[in-house]
Amino acid sequence: MTRHYNFCAGPAALPTAVLERAQREMLDYQGRGLSVMEMSHRSDEFIAIAKQAEADLRELMAIPDNYRVLFLQGGASMQFAMLPMNLLGRGGSANFIQTGIWGKKALAEAKRLGFDCHVAGESESNGHTEVPPRSSLSVNDDAAYLHYTANETIGGLEFDYTPTCSRADGVEVPLVCDMSSSILSGPTSVADFGIIYAGAQKNIGPAGLTLVIVREDLLGNAVAKTPTLFDYQALAEAESMVNTPPTYAWYLSGLVFDWLKNDVGGLKAMDALNQRKADKLYRAIDESGFYSNPIARHNRSRMNVPFVLADSALDKAFLSEAEAAGLLNLKGHRSVGGMRASLYNAVPEAAVDALIAFMHDFEQRKG
Incomplete structure (x- = not known):
């Protein structure tokens, strides 16, 4: 068998060492006599896999204790709806820095759901060839959060700074970042963000899993009648297991975290x-x-x-x-x-x- 070089934007290449380990464990995970895909998500075996994956991710990214890590479904695109539903329950507006197709989709979804939205900065005026200068960003007086896409996968436009914004009353606006195509590519100061989210199928693992890292003070702010499976608070309390999670994708992501720690350094x-x-x-x-x-x-x-x-x-x-x-x-x-x-x-x-x-x-x- 010949492995070719895969430059796909997603689902993307997975480390050969991870695929080989998964192959070895496919039919019989650590002598249990079954595959991870066949395990109950409530079993001791899978709970151990899930906890180790989160522990390794926390170590890699130096995630502070006051952040919860959620392993969810629906892709990063589902977060375009979940974010305003979870952050605007107490009012205010969703603010966006729009630098390409994915940022545009996030803004459009919030608008479609009827939320008050404001564009705090954009790169459309230069053809999405340069991000707006930090000094040009401007949020609404009632801004509840500021959303941006750290790296636009399609256009190849990446921020060279971490945006920060304060409202006119001096309140610093929580920063929400779509890191789908740049997460784990290098160190990140998680404490600079209120929420980080990422689809797995680029640097984390296979398609089917979405990672959300949310600061605890942002939980419990969902709008009324938010579905349980969309509510960060409910998902955090259930440790991402309100329903059956994408168990095999979670397991493979854990293998990637282990590879980053122990093989890459x-x-x-x-x-x-x-x-x-x-x-x-x-x-x-x-x-x-x-x-x-x-x-x-x-x-x-x-x-x-x-x-x-x-x-x-x-x-x-x-x-x-x-x-x-x-x-x-x-x-x-x-x-x-x-x-x-x-x-x-x-x-x-x-x-x-x-x-x-x-x-x-x-x-x-x-x-």
């Missing part, structure tokens, strides 16, 4: 590797007259690198030849076109080297 080591991978690829793009990237250099995403060819008529050939060379899922999102290489944690540096070599060869032959 933690998030500082992962940060250095990710920076090196991204630097290599952007350097190859910038030094070429054949490829280009439109994002302001200080806001270039390390996880998702979009690029276009000088002649779009060559796109089809590029993708076909790349796949034949074992470089998979390089097609850009349908909304922006071009190419996109996602360099998540599980994408090895050798994959980036192979991609750069292919790009250089393709340019020499076609440019």
Whole structure:
């Protein structure tokens, strides 16, 4: 069997070591005589898996004790509805920094549900090529929270600062961050945020699991008649088990956390590797007259690198030849076109080297 290099934006590459361990434990988990997929989520065996996964995540991210960690379903997109439902029960407005498609979807969902919304900053005016300056952000006087997307997966636009905003009365507004495509790519100061959420299928594990890290003082603020499965307080009290959770995705995510701790050496080591991978690829793009990237250099995403060819008529050939060379899922999102290489944690540096070599060869032959 040959493992190719997978640059998919999600569901994304998983560490080979994690897949191999899961393969070994597939039919018989630690001598129990059954798969994790067949276990009761109430069993001692699965409770131990769940607790170890949370403990490892807390250690990796240095999550303070006054934060609850929820392992949920519905994808990050479900949080677009859950967030305003949980944070606006006492009134106020939802404030957004809109820097791309996912931030736009979060704003649209809150509006669709009838909540009062305000755009505190945007990058649409520059074609989503640069995030708004920190000094330009402005929240409503009744702002209940400020939402932003740390890294826009589709456009490849990443914040180079952590936003902070205070209302006119001096009250600091809780910061809510969609970290779906950047979580665990390096150290994060969790205490800077009220809520961090992320779909698993990029840097955490397989699709089907959503991680929510919520500060305890933000629990219990849900609007009336919020469904139980949408209520952070109920979910926290039940330790993410109001109903049957996505057990196998939770287990695999735990294996990824263990891999980050014990194989990679933690998030500082992962940060250095990710920076090196991204630097290599952007350097190859910038030094070429054949490829280009439109994002302001200080806001270039390390996880998702979009690029276009000088002649779009060559796109089809590029993708076909790349796949034949074992470089998979390089097609850009349908909304922006071009190419996109996602360099998540599980994408090895050798994959980036192979991609750069292919790009250089393709340019020499076609440019």
